[in-house]
Amino acid sequence: MDTINLLNLSQDELEKKLIEIAKKAMEKSYSPYSKFRVGAALLTAEGKVYTGVNIENASFGATICAERTAVIKAVSEGDIKYKAIAISSDADSFIYPCGICRQVLSEFDKGEMKVICSNKSGQYRSFSLSEIMPCMFEL
Numbered sequence: 434m435d436t437i438n439l440l441n442l443s444q445d446e447l448e449k450k451l452i453e454i455a456k457k458a459m460e461k462s463y464s465p466y467s468k469f470r471v472g473a474a475l476l477t478a479e480g481k482v483y484t485g486v487n488i489e490n491a492s493f494g495a496t497i498c499a500e501r502t503a504v505i506k507a508v509s510e511g512d513i514k515y516k517a518i519a520i521s522s523d524a525d526s527f528i529y530p531c532g533i534c535r536q537v538l539s540e541f542d543k544g545e546m547k548v549i550c551s552n553k554s555g556q557y558r559s560f561s562l563s564e565i566m567p568c569m570f571e572l
């Protein structure tokens with residue numbers, strides 16, 4: 434992954450690029466039960482990208498979302514500062530992170546993190562995590 438390039442992009446170009454990476458990651462989704470593929474691309478403060486997919490389980494509650502897969506990969510590699518996360522799926526409607534993923538992302542947010550929600554055709558809406566996950570603590 435080219436570290437320098439991503440941080441040199443404009444916000445718009447960066448968001449498009451992250452969606453593209455999330456869409457590509459989606460191909461690895463393990464979702465035999467819902468057949469709903471989700472991909473995520475998590476951009477670190479240093480410009481590295483961790484991808485994630487939803488990983489389902491016969492015991493449905495053991496399913497992990499794409500967003501958390503990406504966070505878990507990043508944290509376990511020592512990366513805990515993030516700029517943005519993009520999310521893609523096959524749906525016509527925009528995909529937004531679930532409550533548990535918002536909570537997990539907020540653990541690492543310093544008020545800067547963007548959440549980029551896209552639809553199948555690549556349109557997107559960008560939010561600050563704090564907009565979609567109001568926090569009871571001062572940031």
Ligand SMILES: O=c1ccn([C@H]2C[C@H](O)[C@@H](CO)O2)c(=O)[nH]1
Nearest residue numbers: 467469471487498499529530531
């Ligand atoms: O933001 C979301 C929403 C849903 N899913 C997954 C969980 C499950 O595998 C499938 C259906 O909800 O989509 C995600 O990975 N991220």
Ligand SMILES: [Zn+2]
Nearest residue numbers: 498530531534
């Ligand atoms: Zn989730």
